[in-house]
Amino acid sequence: MSLLEDLLREVGSAKTTIKRKSALNKVKLMMTLFDKEMLTLGELVQDVGLSFPTMNNLILDLHKRKLLIPKEKGESIGGRKPVLYQLNDGVFNVLCVEVERFSVRMEVMDNNNNVLFPRKSYPFEISTDEKDIDDLILVIQQYYIDMQVDEQEISAIGLSMPGLINYKQGTNQTFYSNNAFNISAYLKQKLDKHVAVINDVKGAALSELAYGAAQNKENVLVILMDWGIGLGVIIDGKVYMGNEGFAGEMGHMVFVDEGELCYCGKRGCLETIASGIFLVNQARHDIENGVPTLLKNLPNLADLQPQHIIEVANQGDQYAIDLIANLGNNLGKAISLLIQILNPESVVLSGKFAKAGSLITIPIQQSLNKYTMNAIRQKCEIHVSTLGENGYAQGLVRYTVVDYFKSNLDALITNN
Amino acid sequence: MSLLEDLLREVGSAKTTIKRKSALNKVKLMMTLFDKEMLTLGELVQDVGLSFPTMNNLILDLHKRKLLIPKEKGESIGGRKPVLYQLNDGVFNVLCVEVERFSVRMEVMDNNNNVLFPRKSYPFEISTDEKDIDDLILVIQQYYIDMQVDEQEISAIGLSMPGLINYKQGTNQTFYSNNAFNISAYLKQKLDKHVAVINDVKGAALSELAYGAAQNKENVLVILMDWGIGLGVIIDGKVYMGNEGFAGEMGHMVFVDEGELCYCGKRGCLETIASGIFLVNQARHDIENGVPTLLKNLPNLADLQPQHIIEVANQGDQYAIDLIANLGNNLGKAISLLIQILNPESVVLSGKFAKAGSLITIPIQQSLNKYTMNAIRQKCEIHVSTLGENGYAQGLVRYTVVDYFKSNLDALITNN
DNA sequence: AAAACTTGATTAAAAATTTTAGTAAAGTTT
């Protein structure tokens, strides 16, 4: 039984209001420390809203239980250096499961983003049939075996996946979606762990907010440019979910009147003219018609992927550069609509196409200049994501921990 | 000197931390009461976060000072009825100044929305030159004279006006905008009152949120259909401002590629094909070309206004009905983009064109059906605003009071 | 290098608040 669970049980089993309050304050302290990573006693007093002596006692108790530790000293501002407190390593271990269309990536990280079991990818096909969810369970169990994971060490599972995820109900209305099937509840029952489910793009936005280009910002648009086009909306320093959790469906904004049929059923969605899918289709078609481009040298045209286009563009291939510029122009036009509505302080460009650097950012910026009002655009900075390989898993850890605390506290409070 | 100012001064002049805390809690109590209008002792204990005895003492003190009063008793839920507390009438009196393009409307209301001095409209031309702001001061002074207002009774001024209002700086980048002129500071200096400035559409959204169709909702789009098209975005139960305060500039989303030139400098803005301005221009042009419509009977075609079109449409004029349907279709298309991005629980249609009822709502709904994803639209309700004549002034009162408290407390806290 | 000045940590007594408990008041339901 984990140290953290003991603490949560203390809230539930407290006999007097006062013990209960104290236990709740300890939880609050833990959550604050997780959120801010490292804080001094004084900062904790401010953030949690307690006095120095009380806070000191709570810290002493949590230190004794090995839930937190005094870490290296902070910077002096003209006097004695303050002690920085931090959550202990391994207090909360998350199995990160990142589902993509044709693969699933897993790794285990703790609350301090230490990698306990390294990342491994498995081939996996996402499905619309709820019955296929058992395939995911099999892959997870395979990972446990491959890495010799002791399941007891896992505190919770964080699952990121594409689709319209109803965050209030735990359902995904795109995949595994028959009969309002609650993915989170089903996995929890089968795997005996708390399971937090989040849409992949919102997870990415959370990562940018916590560790990336959106750090310490209030209102940001995170654009994910990949096979599809995703949008994470950050408002008031939080990832905005929308009423059901469907906010940010930018790829299916209708963009072309009576345009191409989209797989979503509508016509002229942004993704039908500005996305990795579109570019690959367009390139295949053009290559077949003999357009001169380095892409012709690919061994297998059927296997053409966005990164191939980006690679040759970065090598100077004019055709690919034009393709990407066109993508940028159209995306810029769409982003300009968003900027008009949301007046963000920053736009973060991420996903594979962000790797094209100025080949895509300049066309985007050009469209923004053309299609947004001066005053609204002027102070809006455009950034390219700098997150590394496991950046998105870190965001998933954050979501999972917060979700775990929230659902546990809700349960404890409504039960009493 | 007002009763409320005494209370605020108490915060500033408190000698011990404890007195200061108590004074701050009294202010918090007042703000909570203003926000929720009527609360029981128990509710106040919950909302403000104090114990029964302490809260009781605060209430006793504020009652003695005539800042609040026990009002009628609440409903019984099986036992003794609780006393409902409310702010006293006249604790905070706001001069509401609603600036429109060719007129300004004024009235004085107190914290409980009692009208102290009735509404009066004055002809007034909004200007882009900061020097013309003195004209506004003259009109305000004229209102004071006309209504025999004792200036001492006015606690603050709430000013609503169109334009890009930078809420952090108090500037309007559209009107009175030379040299980053701070309207709020200038008026405060000249009129010796706190002045809160808010964009007219955001004021309308606030009214819908507090008293209208968006009550108790979290995520709502308020569409204002008038000469122009405005959008107020409500997120997490608050009117979303954007980074500078420019959120919601829906009318200038570029909607038609290489379309008509808009007065904002860009081409093809939504307002150039879907707005009161467009409809009036279109109607004038068509009437001159002999289109059959009841609008021909108007005495003066140059004076054609949106309400004329709505009137004859409601009388069954086919031409006007088509005009409005076209407006609805285009607006619906634009709204569908917003819904895709923000997944709101509700859309509130307001402004003069909302008076056209189903003549405009049906075309809007039709476009929404066509252009938004099923899952996102399904639970999104479309409502028509039901706010009466002084509904928007009430929202302005709310904004003004909150702004007054916030700026006063900020000043007190940074000064100590 | 020492002295003076800052800031942080820790402790203890005084003041205030929150719990807790008990009683009375004012309703509703049986």
Add this chain to the structure above:
DNA sequence: AAACTTTACTAAAATTTTTAATCAAGTTTT
């Protein structure tokens, strides 16, 4: 009319917050 609920109010006990004082550990000035 009796039994039960909820609210209001009061007072003692428990706890926390203030306040103040002392020591520790830095930085800056002399």
